[in-house]
Structures are given as structure tokens and as C-alpha cells.
Amino acid sequence: MTILNIGSRRPTTIAAPPPDWKVSARCRAEDVDAEDFFTTARAGQRRARGACVQCPVIVECLRQTRAHDDGTYRWGIGGGLDGLQRRALELEEWLGNRPNLEMARLLVSAAWLGRLARLRSSCGSLDGMVRALRGDGLMVDVVTVRVAVWWSGGQAPRVAWRGDTRSLRAVVGGELLEDVLRLRERGARYTDIAAWMGVPRDTGVRALKDVLAGLEAEEAS
Ligand code: SF4
Secondary structure (H helix, E strand, O other): EEEOOOHHHHHOOOOOOOHHHHHHOOOHOOOOOHHHHHHOOOOHHHHHHHHHOOOOOOHHHHHHHHOOOEEOEEEOOOOOEHHHHHHHHHHHOOOOOOOOOOHHHHOOOOOHHHHHHHHHHHHOOHHHHHHHHHHOOOOOOOOHHHHHHHHOOOOOOOOOOOOOOHHHHHHHHHHHHHHOOOOHHHHOHHHHHHHHOOOOOHHHHHHHHHHHHHHHHHHHO
């Protein structure tokens, strides 16, 4: 932006102010009910997620929402994610897994959303979805696909949702164990880790306690 400095008659160049991304927010539209973003009713939450996935500033909103999340207290849907999902995303980052949000936005665009939904139905795990999307030529990782599935309104557990007949306890004590131990070292609570796994809280906490108590007993013997 160039303005005229009247005093010296010399043109002065100043940086353009950052664009106010909030003016493009889908939730500012008259047909969107702000209460849907803070309700516990599923229908309202579904409408809020539907607004977010169409929102052109979902990436900016998620960043800002997360910057304002207070410790372990998270409420409402912001940036397309609910409080538990934002907590799970924080734990992903504790493990070094940072999503590519622009890529996640591509995955929920009109061109890819149908493909994402079909893969969610057919693959049975996040790893399987990642393999398929890489086969399509997209360099995605698990946490990026996870965010995209959340944005699309789906569940994206860290455990396989089809084809793995083992108990959750066996999965926690198997391929998830190293990550679970790292998260505990970082101070994550059992409920947080259950959210990270994307499983029902009580089931997840029980499996975690069983596995970790078993490890302690082994060490003590
Ligand atoms: S992502 Fe959702 S909550 Fe954020 S600005 Fe857009 S519609 Fe509003």
C-alpha cells in the first residue's frame, strides 16, 4: 500500500495490514446458528461441522482456536474440531506428528471429499487410507488424514476400525505402547490418551490402566 506523506510530499510505503480472515468466516452467515458451535446436541454439532467444512478460513480458525484453548479445558467446535479432537491433535504434536493443514483442506475440497469418504468406508484404518491416498499421488501422513476425516465429520481412531479382531488392550500393549509411554512421560492423563486413540473414554482408560499395571507388575517381579 502506498500513501502520500503530505508533510514531505514524498510517497511513503507501509506494509499492508494483515487481512482479517474472520470476515470470510462461514459462521458469520445469517443461515448459521452460533449456538450450534457450543451445543451438546448431535444435530447442532453436525450443522456446525457442516459449516466449518465449507468455510474458506478453516485453517486459520483452527490455528487461532488452538492458540486460545486453555490447558486441558476445551469447549465447543472451532476450526472444524471439537474439544476432544483438539486435545488429541495436541497429543499428536507431542509425538512429533504435525498435520499439513493445507493438504487436509484439499482432502475436504469438493474434488476429494467423496474419495475421502469412500476410503473411510473401505480401508478400515488410517494407515490404509494413507497408503491409498499416496497411491493417488498425494503425499499425506496419518495425522493429516486424521484431521481431514474429522473435518469431514467422521471418526478417525488411531486403532483400526475394521479387520483387527484383537482386543483394545492387545493393541495398546502392542503397536501403540511406545507412543502411550511417551505420552505418559509428557504428563498426558489416561482420558487424554483415550481421546488421542479415538476410542470411548471408559474403554480406553480401562485398557490403558490394565496394560500399564501389567508392565509395572512385570518390572517389579
Ligand atoms: S472454521 Fe468453523 S468456527 Fe471457524 S470461522 Fe469457519 S465456520 Fe466459523
